[in-house]
Amino acid sequence: MMSLCSWMLIPLKLFLPAIIAVLLILIVGLPSLIIASRYYCRKKRESLSKDGVLHVGFFHPYCNAGGGGERVLWCAIKALQVRHTHVKIVVYTGDLDASPEEILKRAEKRFNIKLIDPIQFVYLRRRRWVEADMYPYFTLLGQSLGSIVLGTEALTAFIPDLYVDTMGYAFTLPLFKFVGGCNVACYVHYPTITGDMLRRVSGHVIAHNNRPYVARSPFLTAGKLLYYRLFAWLYGWVGRCSDMVMVNSSWTEDHINELWLCSLKTHRVYPPCDVEDMKKLLLSSENSKSQNGAEQQASLKSKTDSKKARNLIKIVSVGQFRPEKDHPLQLRAMYELRQLVPENVWDNIMLVFVGSCRNREDQDRIKDMQDLCKHLSLENNVQFKVNVSYDELKKELQEGTIGLHAMWNEHFGIGVVECMAAGLIMVAHRSGGPLMDIIMESEGSRNGFLAEDETEYAQAIATILKLSSQTRKQIQDAARASVDRFSVEEFEKGFLRAMDPFFRTHSET
Numbered sequence: 001m002m003s004l005c006s007w008m009l010i011p012l013k014l015f016l017p018a019i020i021a022v023l024l025i026l027i028v029g030l031p032s033l034i035i036a037s038r039y040y041c042r043k044k045r046e047s048l049s050k051d052g053v054l055h056v057g058f059f060h061p062y063c064n065a066g067g068g069g070e071r072v073l074w075c076a077i078k079a080l081q082v083r084h085t086h087v088k089i090v091v092y093t094g095d096l097d098a099s100p101e102e103i104l105k106r107a108e109k110r111f112n113i114k115l116i117d118p119i120q121f122v123y124l125r126r127r128r129w130v131e132a133d134m135y136p137y138f139t140l141l142g143q144s145l146g147s148i149v150l151g152t153e154a155l156t157a158f159i160p161d162l163y164v165d166t167m168g169y170a171f172t173l174p175l176f177k178f179v180g181g182c183n184v185a186c187y188v189h190y191p192t193i194t195g196d197m198l199r200r201v202s203g204h205v206i207a208h209n210n211r212p213y214v215a216r217s218p219f220l221t222a223g224k225l226l227y228y229r230l231f232a233w234l235y236g237w238v239g240r241c242s243d244m245v246m247v248n249s250s251w252t253e254d255h256i257n258e259l260w261l262c263s264l265k266t267h268r269v270y271p272p273c274d275v276e277d278m279k280k281l282l283l284s285s286e287n288s289k290s291q292n293g294a295e296q297q298a299s300l301k302s303k304t305d306s307k308k309a310r311n312l313i314k315i316v317s318v319g320q321f322r323p324e325k326d327h328p329l330q331l332r333a334m335y336e337l338r339q340l341v342p343e344n345v346w347d348n349i350m351l352v353f354v355g356s357c358r359n360r361e362d363q364d365r366i367k368d369m370q371d372l373c374k375h376l377s378l379e380n381n382v383q384f385k386v387n388v389s390y391d392e393l394k395k396e397l398q399e400g401t402i403g404l405h406a407m408w409n410e411h412f413g414i415g416v417v418e419c420m421a422a423g424l425i426m427v428a429h430r431s432g433g434p435l436m437d438i439i440m441e442s443e444g445s446r447n448g449f450l451a452e453d454e455t456e457y458a459q460a461i462a463t464i465l466k467l468s469s470q471t472r473k474q475i476q477d478a479a480r481a482s483v484d485r486f487s488v489e490e491f492e493k494g495f496l497r498a499m500d501p502f503f504r505t506h507s508e509t
């Protein structure tokens, strides 16, 4: 017995100094390192800020991607430049292959946004560190720690007065706040982890973030749950470091509030959508009233044809041929609709699917849907328009009366907004963004319809068909007015209002 005890004591004696050393480094070394770099950063920033110039750094490692997130970035920068003359903008980017001129030119071409003052780019070489394929396991944590590495590179390259993360790298916020001593803000498109993800793991649900073997094993599930809980707690803590938070939708807002617990400094600022172009389209009712000469001549030539065309009621459904867009539900709704409307009306109803087809699977899906059409004997009332140009899409929207959207729990639904801007009366799925942000059904302010299953969809369509043209016009006008909430001007207003406190305190000092 004695000897066993002493055997165990020897390693303890050996390791004790090592453990104490590590603890000392953690308790003394790390804080003093932070204090020292904080001091250094302050000195550096003071030497930079002359004549009351305020440096705003936007962290957007993929700023040349040309997606919705980038539209937010460039719109935000332009709004700041127009409003505040004393700001200098810096963008941290990892797009090493693009020169500043190329990036700005792309933004101008893609989004039609031309900045009024020059901006500075800081190129980051460590973008690999935030890419998902670097971390086959513990991806969330890996990417987040990687973003600290990337953030450190950014901070050493340039220290701004105000740091804005526009790509959701929340773990960089405490870095810039505590080490860099900056004011920090962020714009969140999508939470890194959500309460739903936690619930899926604890409920043993198989999903893209929960592999089958994990879902089946209680041991692995418990481990994973612990990891997710820990990560969610960390994510909440780093998020709360932000002095101000912007979120892009009610959906994101709900999830961020659940984890970050700082709803008082959280602002909902919808991203800028390009609704202007769609709003230029005439309403189809206005259009048929004011037919121009050329069209009248054409209608003389083929009188019967145009007569048919005029009575045609087009229902337009815009969306890629992806499974989650739920085209079968829309077909079943058409089948139900047939029982609800008189034969002569039915003959004039045409459902048009407009969408792009990306690959083989999409093609197979279209084929399946055409078969389903035959099966439900809808083939004379359904059309497929695959891979059409933007102009053709606009033509379809122009001719359409009703718009259809069937995706469950879509986070927002920009397609729904565009259809409403174009003057269609929307029937959208009663969930997600359409329910929370876009469609209002209360009498007096109705701007569209919501539905959940084929019966409800069919009833909504039948109701719309029966509306007087006056009521129809009212809904269309309400819809067009309501989408202004998602316009560029509204984004600029909301963004500047949320950012205002930073500029006020700065001009006072």
Ligand SMILES: *[C@@H]1O[C@H](CO)[C@@H](O)[C@H](O)[C@H]1NC(C)=O
Pocket (backbone or CB within 6 Å): 068, 189, 190, 248, 249, 252, 270, 271, 411, 412, 413, 414
């Ligand atoms: C917010 O961002 C997410 C992720 O990019 C996107 O799915 C959603 O549609 C966005 N919401 C709005 C209102 O654009």
Ligand SMILES: *[C@@H]1O[C@H](CO)[C@@H](O)[C@H](O)[C@H]1NC(C)=O
Pocket (backbone or CB within 6 Å): 356, 357, 358, 359, 386, 387
């Ligand atoms: C649509 O475009 C995609 C790629 O752009 C192509 O792969 C597909 O074959 C096209 N489909 C049709 C029906 O034209």
